[in-house]
Amino acid sequence: MKIVIANGTHEADFIIKKFKKDKHKLIVINSDKDFGNYISSSNRLPVIFGDPSKAYVLEDAEAWDADVFIALSTNDIDNYVACITAKKLFNIKRVVSVVRNPKRVDLFKTLGIDSVICSTYLLGESIKNESIIEDFIKTISIENEKIVITELIIEKQCLIVNQKIRNANIPQYLNISCIYREPEVIIANGDTIILPNDKLVIATTPEHHLEAIEFIQRKEIPHAS
Amino acid sequence: MKKNKSVIIGSGRLGASIAAMLSDIGNDVVIIDKDDTSFRKLADTFGGYDVIGDATDLSILENEALIKEAKEVIITTDSDNVNLFIAHLCFYIIDVPNIYVRLSDVDKGKLIKNTTIQAIYPFILSIDEFMNMRGLNHHENSHS
Incomplete structure (x- = not known):
């Protein structure tokens, strides 16, 4: 160059x-x-x-x-x-x-x-990102903040666990780009099954960012016994 | 409502004189300079407003000088780069109908091509004046 x-x-x-x-x-x-x-x-x-x-x-x-x-x-x-x-x-x-x-x-x-x-x-942006979201989520913005890429760790209680991406009713505004599962990186497609402790890398627009995180982290509501 | 407001940026000799002239003919004039001592160049009869501030700051232009109401802006600070930047702000962001800018470096004029920004080049004016004094029309001469 x-x-x-x-x-x-x-x-x-x-x-x-x-x-x-x-x-x-x-x-x-x-x-x-x-x-x-x-x-x-x-x-x-x-x-x-x-x-x-x-x-x-x-x-x-x-x-x-x-x-x-x-x-x-x-x-x-x-x-x-x-x-x-x-x-x-x-x-x-x-x-x-x-x-x-x-x-x-x-x-x-x-x-x-x-x-x-x-x-x-x-400095301001990184403090903002650190403070809005809990500390195990890392976020970066690219293309003048038109795309937000977030890394999320999947807990075992998440509703999305053990499902094929195809069947998980993923909303339009959110794309699961790849999954880091020790020791490999998986490029996600419809047949990929999400497992507990997977690290998901998701891409969204800034408007849907928090909504997307909420969707991925939905958990089972414990049944009253 | 017809816009009658002129914003002048830079209160040097040129800026202050233009401000006074436009104010005399009844325009609503605002003049901005980052140095308040520059306003001493304004005539005592100047009836407009002066704003102390950095005109490269969009909030000064919008909130202090109310530039969105202006029909024209005349940019005459002593830095070509500052003048060019403010001219671009006024054209691309604020959309001021008439923009006049003084540029010492003729090369910088290439950066306002395809815009409605109009430049005043003291260099070209001086050359023209010299050619006139000498009784030589260099425009004709250069085409022959």
Whole structure:
């Protein structure tokens, strides 16, 4: 892959080292001459000096048609302009921006940045996910939070246990993608039978997320004796 | 109700002068700048509102400047990147009918292609003025 890394300090250095190991073609641009020299000597690669939100700098860097462009400066707006320039004028397939201000995450995505990373926002989201749902459920969101993937452990009292998925009346909004059953991973189909202690990986939309968890975890109502 | 509101972003010489002119001809003007000392450039007769705040923040534009009621926005901060970002916000998100933006770097104009955003380029204006003074029409010249 051809990857452009625009600005940033130690995080840029870290990413460069990681990608270099994987033999990607790296283009590094930095507007700080001293840090650029440091990155250049510590990674033994050329660093283009300049402001990556300027088209002529991306031109000098021969950034055309790169697969990924990552903007790492501490100025959100500069990162936005660099990403939009990369995408619109240099035909770069995927642009990624780091932002400081969490309010800009959704805004930047709406304006066309493919991926927006904000440490405060991520922290908030993970605290939210940890607190809504009990701790044995892990949740991640992908595609701008349009899909939620959740990992659930099946207890033996669950109604869904010992049934073929086909016969379990699984609602439309929920898909059982795979099952982790020590030591193997099973790709679920209609004939798969769910067993106690299975770890289910389910995909849903965010609207039906809690409903889906509730469905999977329905338990037998104990009969009064 | 006919919209008569103009929002000016950046109270530098250009922003403050445009604000005063539009206010004089009876427009309802709001001017935003993140630095309150910038409003000193406003004329004493300026009859509009000033808002201190960062106009790259959507909530300032919407809640403080009430930009959704505006018929036009004029963006004149001293940073091209900020101007371009606010212009994109006004076009793609807020849908302001008329958007004018000052850009020092002519290259940045490529990023407002296929929009209704209109750019003012001091560089091009200066070249044109120079050519006029020198009595040379460079447009004709470059086509010949």
